Amino acid sequence: MISAINQEIEAFLSSVKGINESSNQMILDKFSTSISDNLENGHLTTNVCMIAASVLKLNPKELAKDLEKHLKGLELFKDVEAAGPGFINITLKRKDFVSVLLKIKKIKEKFGESLIGHNKRVQIEFVSANPTGPLHVGHGRGAAYGDALGRILKATGNIVEKEYYINDAGRQIDILTASVILKIIQKDINNFFPQNAYKGKYIELIGEDFLAKEDFRYDNLESFAKNMPSDPEEEIDQVIKNLQGLDEKKWNAVKSFSLESIIKSIKDDLKDFNVNFDNWFKESSLGSLIESSSEISNSINKLKKGGMAYEKDGAIWLNTDSSGDDKHRVLIREDGRATYFASDVAYHKNKIDRGFDNLINVWGADHHGYIKRIQASIEAIGSNKERLIVKLVQFANLFKDGKKVKMSTRSGEFFTLKDLIKEIGSDAARFYYLSKQSDQHLDFDLDIAKSDSKENIFYYIQYAHARIFSLEQKFKETYPELDTNMRRIEDNTYSKCDMLIHEIAKYPNIVNKSALTLQPHLIIFYLRDLSQLFHSYYNDNHVLSESEENMLSIIFCLSAVRQTISNGLEILGITPMQKM
């Protein structure tokens, strides 16, 4: 319907005097015809006259009068009215207005889906937490956001691949390995434990699991902790070196065991959180600098060949000018080891080579200084930095009993994602993570998430869904022989549901907007508004005591409302409740 109206508007515009091709195009690009906010403004609204007036320096109200006349003459609509500062409000014929109900009845869970993505291949990389410990609540936000984004983009016609990048190479993993070993041998070394080692309880548990599997013993540990450097960084490096020297085979065994154990726990946590990845990409698969044909060597060679990487002060640097980064960045250190950045450059080259149209990286907000150098690396390997979209997810503060929950990674004591799921459930957790724009700080209040008041929007929406579901069940039990229909709504002898119909018609636009702006929270606020309209209706109308004909139509409409709420929750990865 909207596209038909826009065609008429286009025809109208060409008849406006003083218009030329460029101004015409400018207007067409900027105006919109949409479902009106409010039924008082008709079913559909367009702002084209105000846009045209500003481009053409005309009076918007007069233009609106002309367009009103034009549209009225078509007899396509029940009513057309110029209103306010120059809006055109259109009231549809009854049949057109209620047609959304038929559509939902027909396509069910596909209502809201679209093709605006044009089959673009989009890769979303998210979470990608270092496998050195359990996921905490900060990771949870990235997980909920990335996964919801994936679902939304998929529903809007993109081909989506979700990926987790596992940083399984480098120093962090060595520290992890050392931490586990030190816990295993703690009795023999007088409980020596460096400040910078990982401290959580999970470290001990991994050690115990390893011992259950195979024997572990070193000889001559008496002097192990003697003469350690006082600098914490140097100390942990020394510990790693010593342990590797004691028995390299054992070191490697503990290393791979610890890694696998943590990766498994991360996968389990994410699975419990209803987050699924299509691909788990290991940093180690990029190879090392020693192998001349590894991906990491190849990408650095390519950069050198292109003149974007160069040697200075004994290190290899990347020229990052193309993205306006503050300074050039080191790829290979003076001592010959690759930086984390070098791996990341190779990883992004790998992604580009896989042929995605767009890459979306979901990163913690603390990584924002990193964006420009990665963009520069993408340009440097000969691609276009616009292909990479980085979405920063700001921190989430957790509040419990009215107080902020302290997060301390250092001590190993933090609120994990697992704890959160245990506390409020996966669905509620996802919901609250998504309830605010991702690039803004989130105060996550556990007390509200568990409360049974209207303040708890999660249950408010679920309650609407459950109430309709229960109504449908009661109706089926009481009148098993009857089929619902929309006769009374279509002939306008029952119009109390109109607000609901008008609201659900907005849903596909909400999903599209959410996909275009990468903002899942729009769907949450929409669902709240829809639920509010439903609860209000439900309170004023006792459905099952209506006349049979009315009831058939009401249930028909409410089923569409339930379907819409269900679709909105599902697209966010949340399971709708059938009873509460």
Next chain:
RNA sequence: GCGCCUGUAGCUCAGCUGGAUAGAGCAACUGCCUUCUAAGCAGUGGGUCAGGAGUUCGAAUCUCUUCAGGCGCGCCA
């Protein structure tokens, strides 16, 4: 110092590719359960959209600036 995010009702937040009277919930106060789920509904009060300037027919929305808060600025990852 530089960069990014933020500042809207007492509190938590929507609204931001400029558009109709700035919206919800909580908190405060009033009502509504012998009927389909009261985890609900209806109502009242509450605003210098941080301050200032600019662009515009029109600014919470765009630009500049001041103030306030958060985060980041390694040959760490």
